[in-house]
Amino acid sequence: MTEQLIHPWQERIRAQIAQERGATVTLLQEWVRERSVQGEERSIQEKIAAHLTAMGLEVDMWVMGGEELLNHPYFVSPRDDFAQSPNVVGIWKGTGGGRSMILNGHVDVVPAGDEKQWEASPFSGAVIDGKLYGRGATDMKGGNMAAMLAIETLQALGVRLKGDVIFQSVVEEESGGAGTLSTILRGYRADAAIVPEPTNLKIFPKQQGSMWFRLRVKGRSAHGGTRYEGVSAIEKSMIVVKAIGELEKRRNERITDPLYEKLPIPIPINIGVIEGGKWPSSVADLVTLEGRMGVAPGEEMESAKAEMETALLQLAEQDPWFAEQPVELEWYGARWVPGEVSEEHPLMELLTDAYRTVCGTDPIIEASPWGTDGGLLTKLADTPAIVFGPGVTQVAHYPNEYIELEAIFQCAEILALTLIEWCGLSEEGEQ
């Protein structure tokens, strides 16, 4: 049996949030209607900055760039001009003496994809049966809203916290975290962070990292009618796909962390794109495979890379073709650093308690099957980051993405309680 916890602020917080439901939904609709795909985030960021200013926060909005960022080993982005993609940070200053907290979320959304697969417009913000629809609703404007609502609720109740609360509205998460990297280079860090990505209110102290790779599998061309005179890169790529599957298996057999118990494949290697050959009646001389390699929370990305390289080199042992024409491996595109916060970290306990207070049950504690900007915060900014937010990943990146509004309000309630406990109530805030 889970003991229902009671917190002296809970009732007031819940009542205050209930009062703001209508306004919150309207604001989230506005955010979702902002088509903040990569390179088009300025408009929503200006609105958020104005909102944070109205809340009385110290607001910092900047366009990232410069050598330090662009040459940083953790910088990945397909672009180097962010003029239309400012970052926004709002600081709710504490009265002093408390622990600080970063609430980090991204406003960039992935493209809508095939609009015909959407029942309504991808940026409609339509609310149907308690769900708000639109690209980015779950990933992760709903989470950002929960974080902002937590702060606003405490403010409305006259709470003052000892520690700073640093609300970060970043860009580029979907491309590997350059926005959060820029906040770190700008000096932002805290005693802990919560990243309200859609965990369905599960608590993820550990997060899988990932990185993208491209494989070039060679063949030798010939006419299809005499295909035996060539070497099919398509047939060879089947051997490569199989070898990658075996590598995935070996890597996952090593994962014994109970947090991964419920995941059939804790750190998958996904081959998502295949392309090769130019002509139906020619033997394909090149197949390109593109994929994503999961990286375990405690693992160095470089060692994961080396393991993949070794697996590809070993192909030569089973097929001499690969000795002659080794598979080319390229690490490209996006990359998310894995993150790991001890389950004994004090924020884990506070967040767990807040969850039990609000939901009356124990939270599910797992390791995330995907990376977030939390990895960068933990690894580079010495800011232990836990991922916890409303919404379900199953709908992220897909047509008809939505978020259950109730989850946002629950999350805000939990975050507000957590902030009180983590940052500490200032005496002037006690009522």
Added chain:
Amino acid sequence: MTEQLIHPWQERIRAQIAQERGATVTLLQEWVRERSVQGEERSIQEKIAAHLTAMGLEVDMWVMGGEELLNHPYFVSPRDDFAQSPNVVGIWKGTGGGRSMILNGHVDVVPAGDEKQWEASPFSGAVIDGKLYGRGATDMKGGNMAAMLAIETLQALGVRLKGDVIFQSVVEEESGGAGTLSTILRGYRADAAIVPEPTNLKIFPKQQGSMWFRLRVKGRSAHGGTRYEGVSAIEKSMIVVKAIGELEKRRNERITDPLYEKLPIPIPINIGVIEGGKWPSSVADLVTLEGRMGVAPGEEMESAKAEMETALLQLAEQDPWFAEQPVELEWYGARWVPGEVSEEHPLMELLTDAYRTVCGTDPIIEASPWGTDGGLLTKLADTPAIVFGPGVTQVAHYPNEYIELEAIFQCAEILALTLIEWCGLSEEGEQ
């Protein structure tokens, strides 16, 4: 031991050809410099028509089209407007009473491809060490030149034949034969045909047909980090590729024709193009495979199609996914009708004898590993077609395509002798 045959005309023919070598090479260079890719054949065809007219042939040049052609079951082409792609036929009328012969060749060439892989410009016509280089040199302007030179040689020697020689310079062979189909609909046929495609002077009484297919292999998308929630169309496509390989094996085990003895896979099924998935970290929900299915000389195309359909349906027995999401099969694009002429056909003997006369050895008689317009002539025009020409297919369709000039002259010599024997010498032509 092969008995060296002697023919009363051989010496004169060889001497005449030797005299024309320089002019022939110059003319072939002109032809190769004509960039006669699909839709741009008018210029070379006008030159060829003018040349045939100058030779005294009855010349017919026309732009194909019309309902009968476009709705014909054997019509395949990605286009229906042939304004810049006329066909040309030149008839060297016989004096009567002899057998007629079609010499059929195409002037359309496949695209040059990546020009950087060419040592010289793809349409240079450069002659180096007895080889003439350029797209179409082997496939098959060199063969056309051999056919034309055979006629010119006989004319220069004052030969008159009894039967008609019908020189056909067609378009669209590379897309499935609409040009030759149009000659047939226009009424051209003969007692036999020779198609001087690059057989390396082997004699092909049988030719493999082929047709293109497209397979759509379904999956179900999911995030790469939780790839087990989806079904990878890339993994499923590996099962499909394997099944196609097994189908190829079964089909080829049935081929017992000794003409196919030297071909490791008499009628291959080549999967030449693979494409699927859109994002490295998503599970691919669709893979498209495009390929070419070889059709045996005596086989009906419809029965080959049915066999492929059955093989794909049987996939459901080994993997229930395919019961839920059957592989979609589409026959599209180009198609070449298989052809078959009996080895006992009188033209086979004449051609063999002519070869032995010119080369002093027995010719290699095989079945072709690819289709030509000869299939249409045999099947639709009641004109038994044998494929025999200079050049090697290994360089056709590839960068640095070339033809050995010597092979053209040998071929012309063999064709000239064959024409004398097939069409018959008219008395007024006897010297």
